[in-house]
Amino acid sequence: SSPPPPPPPPSLPNLLCPSMHGYYWMFELSPHWSQLEDDEAKDRFDVDVSVTNPEKVGDGMNAYMAYKVSTRTSLTMFRCKTFSVRRRFSDFLGLYEKLSVKQSLHGCIIPLPPEKSVVGMTKVKVGTDDPSSVEFVERRRAALERYLQRIVSHPSLLQDPDVREFLERDDLPRAVNTQTLSGAGFLKMINKASDAVNKMTLKMNESDTWFDDKFQEVESEEQQLRKLHAVVDSLVTHRKELCGNTAVFAKSMAMLGNSEDNTALSRALSQLAEVEDKMEQLHQEQAASDFFIFAELLADYVRLLGAVRGCFDQRMRAWQRWQEAQSTLQKKREAEAKLLWANKPEKLQQAKEEITEWESKVTQYERDFDRIGMMVRKEVLRFEVLFVSMHSELCFCFKFQLIKFWEAFLPEAKAIS
Amino acid sequence: MMMTEENEVESTLSVCGHNIQIAEVLKDGEMLSFLIVSQKLSGTGEYHVHRNYDDFEWLQHNLFCQEDVAGIQGVIFPPLPAKAQVNTAAKVMKQLGFLSLGEWQPYCKALEVFLQQVAAHSILSKNKAVEVFLTNPDSPGKQKVKKNIFNRLSQAVDGMRKEGHKDVDDFFQTARDHNLVLTNCTKTVTEKLLEVVQTEQKIAVACGHFSAALLLCVEPGDDPNKQAFSKVCVKLSEVFESMKKSTTGVSENDVSTMGLGLDLESRYQEAIKEMLFRRTCKLVELEHARRNAEKAKPVKKAAMEELRKAAETEFEDISRVAKEEITRFEAVRVKMLQQAMVQWCEKQLLTAKECADQFTQHLEVFRGMNFK
Numbered sequence: 001s002s003p004p005p006p007p008p009p010p011s012l013p014n015l016l017c018p019s020m021h022g023y024y025w026m027f028e029l030s031p032h033w034s035q036l037e038d039d040e041a042k043d044r045f046d047v048d049v050s051v052t053n054p055e056k057v058g059d060g061m062n063a064y065m066a067y068k069v070s071t072r073t074s075l076t077m078f079r080c081k082t083f084s085v086r087r088r089f090s091d092f093l094g095l096y097e098k099l100s101v102k103q104s105l106h107g108c109i110i111p112l113p114p115e116k117s118v119v120g121m122t123k124v125k126v127g128t129d130d131p132s133s134v135e136f137v138e139r140r141r142a143a144l145e146r147y148l149q150r151i152v153s154h155p156s157l158l159q160d161p162d163v164r165e166f167l168e169r170d171d172l173p174r175a176v177n178t179q180t181l182s183g184a185g186f187l188k189m190i191n192k193a194s195d196a197v198n199k200m201t202l203k204m205n206e207s208d209t210w211f212d213d214k215f216q217e218v219e220s221e222e223q224q225l226r227k228l229h230a231v232v233d234s235l236v237t238h239r240k241e242l243c244g245n246t247a248v249f250a251k252s253m254a255m256l257g258n259s260e261d262n263t264a265l266s267r268a269l270s271q272l273a274e275v276e277d278k279m280e281q282l283h284q285e286q287a288a289s290d291f292f293i294f295a296e297l298l299a300d301y302v303r304l305l306g307a308v309r310g311c312f313d314q315r316m317r318a319w320q321r322w323q324e325a326q327s328t329l330q331k332k333r334e335a336e337a338k339l340l341w342a343n344k345p346e347k348l349q350q351a352k353e354e355i356t357e358w359e360s361k362v363t364q365y366e367r368d369f370d371r372i373g374m375m376v377r378k379e380v381l382r383f384e385v386l387f388v389s390m391h392s393e394l395c396f397c398f399k400f401q402l403i404k405f406w407e408a409f410l411p412e413a414k415a416i417s
Numbered sequence: 418m419m420m421t422e423e424n425e426v427e428s429t430l431s432v433c434g435h436n437i438q439i440a441e442v443l444k445d446g447e448m449l450s451f452l453i454v455s456q457k458l459s460g461t462g463e464y465h466v467h468r469n470y471d472d473f474e475w476l477q478h479n480l481f482c483q484e485d486v487a488g489i490q491g492v493i494f495p496p497l498p499a500k501a502q503v504n505t506a507a508k509v510m511k512q513l514g515f516l517s518l519g520e521w522q523p524y525c526k527a528l529e530v531f532l533q534q535v536a537a538h539s540i541l542s543k544n545k546a547v548e549v550f551l552t553n554p555d556s557p558g559k560q561k562v563k564k565n566i567f568n569r570l571s572q573a574v575d576g577m578r579k580e581g582h583k584d585v586d587d588f589f590q591t592a593r594d595h596n597l598v599l600t601n602c603t604k605t606v607t608e609k610l611l612e613v614v615q616t617e618q619k620i621a622v623a624c625g626h627f628s629a630a631l632l633l634c635v636e637p638g639d640d641p642n643k644q645a646f647s648k649v650c651v652k653l654s655e656v657f658e659s660m661k662k663s664t665t666g667v668s669e670n671d672v673s674t675m676g677l678g679l680d681l682e683s684r685y686q687e688a689i690k691e692m693l694f695r696r697t698c699k700l701v702e703l704e705h706a707r708r709n710a711e712k713a714k715p716v717k718k719a720a721m722e723e724l725r726k727a728a729e730t731e732f733e734d735i736s737r738v739a740k741e742e743i744t745r746f747e748a749v750r751v752k753m754l755q756q757a758m759v760q761w762c763e764k765q766l767l768t769a770k771e772c773a774d775q776f777t778q779h780l781e782v783f784r785g786m787n788f789k
Binding site for chain 2: 224227232234235238242246248249252256262268269272
């Protein structure tokens with residue numbers, strides 16, 4: 001395998017859209033699977049997608065945000081080298097729905113779209129230009145961008161005609177039935193399915209411990225990230241609160257300064273109020289927004305991990321289908337034997353036909369199961385690549401956020417003296 | 418030595434007033450016990466006495482009950498902070514605000530200021546109770562709470578109506594108006610700073626949690642990726658530990674300087690308000706007495722005149738003392754606030770510089786870490 005290329009020097013905006021094809025690693029796998037690794041190395045993608053220019057369309061409760069989706073590519077399967085379309089949030093959800101229906105049978109990890117938010121959107125629709133709506137739109141834009149980038153960096157998804165249509169087609173028919181669809185909804189589905197699978201009496205006998213080990217790893221990663229996310233979230237909230245409190249405090253100080261008779265005291269109080277206001281506001285706001293980026297990334301990755309778990313469940317279900325088919329086939333054969341013995345030739349023909357039918361189903365399901373198994377392995381391998389890049393991304397993110405924060409704070413601190 | 422009800426007119430304090438210290442505070446079950454140290458004026462040596470809150474209250478009562486001192490009602494009595502409910506955190510925060518924070522240090526400082534102000538007061542320091550409080554090895558002991566003439570504003574029956582009573586002297590009308598505005602502003606600023614401090618404390622706690630959570634992400638193993646990630650997590654954990662320390666430092670500075678200063682200012686404004694109100698009540702009384710004297714029938718005229726004269730003298734005494742007090746206090750107040758502000762800036766600057774140094778170091782380490 002090729003040695004890892006050096007990472008590009010990250011500036012903060014780029015961190016949110018990491019280049020997926022930058023990181024490759026040596027994995028310790030049995031020789032049987034190393035072939036997959038080489039195939040991966042050949043997958044080089046030349047598609048770059050960005051989501052920009054959020055614009056409000058319409059008025060009142062029917063209003064929506066439209067985003068510009070721009071694509072830059074060297075692949076010939078697209079009509080042009082650069083093109084852009086306008087899409088709304090429900091279009092993104094619609095794309096996800098189409099993909100998940102098709103691909104879920106094949107054991108593919110479909111990236112999850114960002115969550116629906118009634119509260120967030122209502123504010124935007126109502127038209128207040130307050131900072132929290134602006135922030136909400138920005139969060140959503142960034143999340144949508146990451147979502148699309150994950151899709152186009154997936155080799156089989158990129159080939160999907162629905163994906164190409166989403167990127168290229170000027171007039172996309174409106175997606176329906178996106179009511180129930182949301183990231184959180186999908187995760188709930190996965191959790192429910194997992195519970196159902198766990199309760200099934202027919203347990204899989206894993207001859208290959210690889211799946212079990214990977215599953216454990218994924219689960220524990222998810223737990224860790226959830227914890228981190230919760231803590232970061234609370235930190236972000238408190239920082240924002242402090243921002244507000246400091247502003248209010250500075251104002252009340254200024255008022256006190258105004259009420260003061262003693263001119264020296266009055267001036268001092270007013271000046272202090274100003275300094276407090278400027279300095280604190282600056283660095284608290286910055287800290288809040290920086291941490292918020294991190295919190296968003298974490299939330300994103302937690303969702304991605306959930307999707308990976310779903311993948312494992314699909315394989316489990318495929319296995320169960322196969323087992324049930326085998327047991328049905330067995331029953332049909334027993335029925336045939338009984339009929340032979342009871343000497344009922346009319347029914348015998350039907351029984352033979354059913355047996356043939358079920359034999360082919362068994363073969364089919366067994367093939368499906370194997371195929372899904374292979375897909376899952378391949379997907380997890382891809383995901384591990386993604387995962388390591390994700391860790392690095394987190395580290396970079398942290399590192400550069402903090403650098404930004406401190407570099408902004410230092411001159412302020414020095415300026416006080 | 419039991420305190421008698423009569424006060425000797427001219428007694429001087431045998432200790433130095435401006436450097437009375439509360440050297441120690443001990444938690445004694447539900448109560449706090451304070452070690453008060455004062456310097457002897459003649460010769461060398463110190464008085465060390467142990468007092469609790471009840472003793473402070475005893476002292477304050479004695480100061481209030483000096484009816485025969487002319488114009489005593491015109492005195493701005495140094496405010497005594499409320500009694501600390503030691504074991505109930507929520508209640509004590511509501512009651513004492515800033516004084517409930519910082520491990521009782523601000524509270525002790527507030528009590529210290531109280532004693533210093535009393536000892537430095539030309540009228541109050543002459544009260545024998547002050548000497549007893551500061552020098553007597555035994556606790557003054559609990560005395561029966563004598564109803565004093567200084568009822569709190571809220572207890573006054575028609576307080577609101579009298580509060581608005583127009584003054585006969587411009588100086589005092591201005592003082593009253595100004596005091597009203599200042600009291601409200603100061604109260605607001607104090608509340609808002611307290612909110613800032615509470616949020617800072619929450620942030621410090623969250624940083625600590627984050628630091629701990631990052632350590633949980635550390636995984637053992639030979640995998641170079643895992644090792645790199647673990648290294649970063651450990652380093653980041655240290656960074657957040659630093660952040661926790663610096664945020665804690667910032668909030669402590671807020672409490673010990675500006676918080677305390679604003680709290681003192683706030684309580685002093687209340688004390689001035691009460692004094693001005695007493696004077697206004699006296700004014701109302703005087704106007705009553707004048708009217709009575711005018712309307713009185715010849716039989717009662719002489720008696721009414723006596724009352725009128727007494728009321729007038731009292732009012733003049735109070736006004737005279739009040740004017741002196743207001744002028745004196747203005748200088749003291751400005752100095753106190755200025756001191757609080759300067760200390761605040763100095764401490765915050767120091768903390769910021771320390772924090773910046775530490776973060777620069779962290780930065781260097783991060784820059785040195787190579788991510789593959």
